[in-house]
Amino acid sequence: MEKQTLKRIRRTREGYAAQAVKSLKNHWQLYLLILPPLLFFLIFKYYPMANAVLAFKDFNVIKGIWGSPWVGLKHFELFFENPIFWTLLKNTLLLSFYLLLAGFPIPILLALMLNEIRSGRFRRVVQLVTFAPYFISTVVMVSILMLFLAPRLGFANVALQHFGLEPINFLGEPGMFRSIYVWSEIWQTAGYSAVIYLAALAGIDPTLYEAAKVDGASRLQKIIHVDLPGILPTVTIILILNVGNVMTIGFEKIYLLQNSLNLPASEVIATYVYGMGLLNANYSFATAVGLFNSVINLILLVTVNTLAKRLSNTSIW
C-alpha cells in the first residue's frame, strides 16, 4: 500500500519535472518574455514584503535593513500604547464604513433606474455624464472641493449667504470631513461603478421578465423579484472587494484634504504612516504601523470571502 502511494507520488513528481522540462524546451521564448515583468514583481512587490522585517528592527542607516538589530515587537507595542492608535483606528474605520454604507448601494440604485429606461438618448446622456467624473484626478477633485467650499468666496458659502445664512468653514470642521470625503467620492465614482451592474442586468434571462409580466408584476415587483436576484452574485463580489479594501482607504485624497483644523477626523493610518516614515524618517515605526494595516486588511478580506462562500457560494477565489 505504502509503496504504491510512494511510487505514485514519485511518478507525479517525475511527471511534473518532465512537463516542466518539456515546456521550457518548447516554449523558452515565452519564459524569456515573462522574465522582465516577473523581475518587476519580485523587485517592486516581493522585495518590499521582505523589507517589511524592518518593523521588527531598529533601522540603522549605516548597517542597512538586514544589519540593523532586532527589537522584536517593540514598535508594535509603542504604537498600540500610543493614544493616537485608537484615534487612527476609529478615523480609518468610520471613514471606510461610511463610504461603504453610502457608496455601495448608490451605484446599484443608479443601475436599476437606468435599466428601467428604454429611451436610448436620455439613458445614454445620463450614463455618459455620470461616468465622466471618474476621469478627474484626485488633485483636481480636491481642488474643486476647495474652490466650492472655500470659507468666503466658495460657491457653497456664497449660496448660504445668499439665503441669509452664516458662512461655514466646511474644510476646517472635523465634523464635516467624513461627509465631504464620502459624498465627493460618490459623485466621482457612482456612474463608473454602475456600469458593472448594468452589464449584469443586461445578462438576465429575458424569459424571466416575460414570466413576471404574465403574472401581472408591477415595475417595482420586477425589480425586486427579477433584477435584484439576477445581479446578486455581482453585488456579492463587489461587496467582498469593498469590505476587503476597508483598511486601504485612499491615502491620496485624504492627504490632500487634510489641514490642521480637520486633523482630528482626517488623520488615518495611511497618512500617519506617511508622516511618520517619510517626513519624520521614523522608518521602523512607520513600517510596523503599515504592516499592522496590511495584515488586518488581509485577514478582513479572507474572512469576508469565506463568509460569502459559505452563505451564497460566491467568492473571489
Added chain:
Amino acid sequence: MAISAAAPRRKIRESAGDRTFMIAIYAILTVVLIVVLYPLIYILSSSISSPTAVTSGQVWLWPVDISFKGFETIFRTPQIMTGYGNSLFYMTAGTIVSVILTIMLAYPLSRKSFFGRSAILMLVTFTMLFNGGLIPTYMVVKELGLIDSRLALLIPNAVWVWQVIIARSFFQSTIPGELIEASEIDGCSDWRFLASVVIPLSKPIIAVLVLMYAVGQWNAYFDALIYLKSDKLYPLQLVLRSIIIQNNSAGVMDPSIQVQRAQMAELLKYSLIVVATLPVLVIYPFVQRFFVQGMLVGSVKG
C-alpha cells in the same frame, strides 16, 4: 405577429402605479444629471469669466464678461508649462513601458501549455491582497537609486495586476487554441506568433490598456510626491497641488498685473483645473466604450 400584438396591449396595461414609478425615476435621474454636471459647467464657465466676476460671486451658470486671462497667464507661467511637458512625457513613456510589460506577462499566462502559469498567476494576484507597505517600497526604490529621477514615475508602478487579468482573459478567449496548434505544427516560434498573430488580433484590448494606463499616469501624483524632489521634474498634478491646494501663487504671476493679483490667483485656479482635465474629458466620450469593455472583460472570471 405576436410581438406587434403584445406591444399596444402592454401600453394599455401600464398601470397608474407603474407610470408614477417611471416619472419618479426620470425625476431622480434628472436631479442626478444636474448634480453631476453643474460643478463641471460652473468651473468651465468660471475659467473663461473675468477675474472680477469670479471673485465677486457673479458666476452662477454661464460665463460672465468672457475673458481668457486665466489661460494666457497659464501659458506664460514656465512652472506650469514645464509640468505640462513633464506630464506628457510621463504619460507617453509610462504607457509604453506599462503596456509592453503587461502583454509580456499576460500572454504567456494565457497559454495552456505554459508550465507554471498558475503558480505565476498566484504570485502576481497575491500582490493585490498584500503588500510590503509604503516605507519598505520606498527603501527599494531608494536602493535602486531611482529617487528624484524620471524613472521613479515609470518603473515602480509599471504593471497593474488588474490590467494583467484583463489582458490575460482577453487572450484566452480570443486566440483560438487551434491557431496556436497550427502555428506550432508550421514551426512558427512563440515570439513570431505573438508579434504577427496575437498582437494584430488584440487591438481592442491594447486600446483598453493604453487608455487606462495613460489616464492613470496623467492623473497620478502620489509617486511624484514621494519620489521626486526637484521642481523641474514635477508632473502637472503636483504643480496643481502647489498652486491650488497649497495656495502658492508666488512666482506664477508676472509683476505687471500685481494689482489684481489676488483676483487673478483665484481665476487661475479654475483655468488650471480646466487645462489639466479637459484633454481627458474631451476624448472620453469617444473612448468610453473601451473603458466599459475593460471593466467587463476583467469581471469575467478567468
